[in-house]
Amino acid sequence: MFSLTVRRHFMIAHSLPRESFGPAQGLHGATFVAEVSFRRVELNQDAVVIDIGAAGELLQQVLDQLNYKNLDELPEFAGQLTTTEVLARYIAERLAEKLPDAAAIAGLDVVLRENPDAWAGYSLELPGPSQV
Numbered sequence: 487m488f489s490l491t492v493r494r495h496f497m498i499a500h501s502l503p504r505e506s507f508g509p510a511q512g513l514h515g516a517t518f519v520a521e522v523s524f525r526r527v528e529l530n531q532d533a534v535v536i537d538i539g540a541a542g543e544l545l546q547q548v549l550d551q552l553n554y555k556n557l558d559e560l561p562e563f564a565g566q567l568t569t570t571e572v573l574a575r576y577i578a579e580r581l582a583e584k585l586p587d588a589a590a591i592a593g594l595d596v597v598l599r600e601n602p603d604a605w606a607g608y609s610l611e612l613p614g615p616s617q618v
Contacts, residue, residue, distance in 0.1 A: 488529055491524075492541045492542045495517060496549040497554055499513060500558055513558070520596065521596070524541055526592055527592050536585075540586070557573075569606070574606055581596075
């Protein structure tokens with residue numbers, strides 16, 4: 487399995503209104519480093535998983551919808567806790583929708599780092615190439 491990883495950062499505001507989140511219950515900000523690995527069984531005709539520039543642009547397009555936003559106010563997160571894990575899944579799913587050659591990509595791994603010592607992630611398996 488081949489993979490290519492790109493990363494970008496983004497900043498959000500949100501609240502996690504449950505007692506288990508302690509001081510994070512109230513509105514607060516977070517800066518994340520988003521790392522996305524695109525996985526592919528075989529390289530494409532250009533001998534790459536996905537063009538590195540295109541991968542970075544796709545990630546930036548998804549993050550632009552979140553950057554400097556209060557997630558508590560976005561309709562796509564209504565009724566959800568916007569934990570790091572939930573954000574990782576959201577990013578993976580939005581990226582999957584934007585993939586130009588989705589049929590060839592086997593999966594996406596999204597890791598969101600809040601700081602060098604704490605991160606969470608989500609892996610999205612995609613259909614990938616059909617096995618005939």
